[in-house]
Amino acid sequence: MHQPIATTRSATGIPTGRLAVWWVIASEIVIFGGLLGSYVMYRLLHDAWSIEAANTHTLAGATNTFVLLTSSLFVVLGHHAAEHGDGKKAFRYLWLTILGGFIFLIIKSIEWTGEIHHGFVMTKSLFWAFYYTAAGLHALHVIAGMVIMAIISFDTIKNKNLHRVELIGIYWHFVDIVWIFLFPLLYIAK
């Protein structure tokens, strides 16, 4: 496909890709905002949910918070490398970030398997419905981020389209921040 001149212009001075990623994040914020806002309003009305919430694994959640934050550090280092034109190094950091995503998902699967075995399934009560819906939607975003990062990395290693490392980095931070909201709301508040 021929690249249109439109893509190369920058009337605002902000690169087009970065601008678009910020708008994507704006639209994602209201999606998660709607879901978490509904959860918080229900939670305020139902004290009994704290009994349900006591069954979540705070340690697993905390570990996952640590894992995601660490992966965010890797993507920052990847961005740093990309800015200095070191595609090979950026490639390595991108894959370390993807590894972080994997560990997050593995911990999550073990956690969920245990909970489901103990009968804490989606239909048990609305708390668990929100728990699985919100964390599930977040996990989908983690997976999407990992896939995009993997695709980008093969350009990065050839020193092509290095600016994309920054774009996926912004997105990955967003996914991270959503988790930082989910963790206290679903695990810590008991």
Place this chain on the structure above:
Amino acid sequence: MSHDHHEQSFFSKYLFSTDHKVIAMQYLFTGMFMALIGGFFAYGFRMQLAFPGIEVPGLGLVTPNLYNELVTNHGSIMIFWVAMPVLIAAFGNYLIPLMIGCDDMVFPRLNRLSYQIFLISAIVLIASFFVPGGGFSGAWTSYPPLSAQAKYNLTPLGAPMWLTAVALEFVAFLLGGINFITTLMNSRAPGMKMWDIPIVLWMIVIASIVFMASAGPLIAGAVMLLFDQIYHIGFFNPNKGGDPILWQHLFWFFGHPEVYVVLLPAMGIVAEVITVFARKKLFGYKTILYTTIATGTLSFFVWAHHQFVAGIDPRMANVFTITTILISIPVTEMCFAYIATLFGGSIELRTPMLFALAFLAEFLIGGVTGIFLGSSGSDIYFHDTYFVLAHFHYTFVPIAIISVFAGIYYWFPKMFGRHMNETLGKIHFWGTVIPFNLIFLPLFFLGLAGQHRRIYSYENFPELAKPYLQDLRILATVSLIVMLSFQVVFLFNFFYSIFKGKKAEKNPWRANTLEWAAASPPPHGNFPELPQVYRPPYEYSVPGRELDYWPQNEKA
């Protein structure tokens, strides 16, 4: 990638094109096709209301279930699959790159993906009419418990399919919206500053931002409702600790801004048309822009006026009454600015201008009747009656039908390089606008008489089965049939003119904006040489200048 000038196959040129003009046409034609379905559905249920129990020609007997299906999908189609794709996506895609003087959208492949997802959503919706149980029958607002439980809506498959289709449609417009906003922000022609952007583009982009900011909670709500439908979770079921009112909040937090999402592009189209055909500078460009922003912002604070009788706190109802009445100020201001534009202009009553003027007149009625519904006191009486129905059709028909016609007649020469027939256009205009009023004026009176919405037959309501009320229903139905038949004139004119119309030159209306600097129709890449901008878009009848227009790209 290399760009060889090889012959594109039909497939890659029209189905998988990344050219913004082709994608705009895809949206336009899909929207027109869906409008035919939506119109046919209206015909179906109006026939049942006017002549209860008859075999409707072309449809057969309208059973209560079919009636609900027709009403639900008429509303959904007209808003999600006609107004949105035509007003935002078709005009947005066509006009944004041309009017800012560049060759395409910033993300052409994202644009193509947006249309493809939209097409899938339309196919899912149409497919839902043919599954066992038929299409969704829980009204376009999809309130639980009616929408959440198949035992109430009787459409176990239609309901989740409808919801999926709406969610996909949202994804399509979020992708499109990101493209629109980014393109307008970053890809303007050199020299085009903030105040040089044509109003229609401001409005489409502000509408995209409003859509983006309001659709999120409903996407979350749609996931929750889908889980309720399929897994019986009970997010909206009080027996399980849920609350059906929550859905209403999530729905109307989107649903009311949505009104302005479609209103703004319509207002923008009208602004372009009236300046050209009044040969006058747009009155108060900045005022119009600021009122647009005010409308967009206020639109997030009015949603609960749909829920005055839903059991919300009366103190909250007061707040929402005030915000609702407030929002009429910027919208009225816009209308006044348009009237001031007309004042003293040399008005040329061509078909696009007729439609633009009709938009102002009809929308005014829609706006004024809204005051009664925005006030919580009177809304208690009017709620859920045909008064509401007539009110919002007096806003939506001018928006989604009349302004769209203004836009199509106006930009047709640019789109297809030929003119539409003026006489047929005027026949179509009067054949649309007169019956439109005859459909919905009677419905105001029926609403005042207490006629509730979404009722299959009024025969069992002694107060409403009176013959003089039935006469009004018949008048509305007959007028609808007349209005629909006059669309044949339009369709003939449209398709005939694409192939046989009078050839149009580059700038047949002597307009200023950049799209008229491109050839008609613009080739791939739009401009032979990308234009520069030297002045604002509405410099008409400038004193001391020989020509009464002054194109934006013309060097002083």
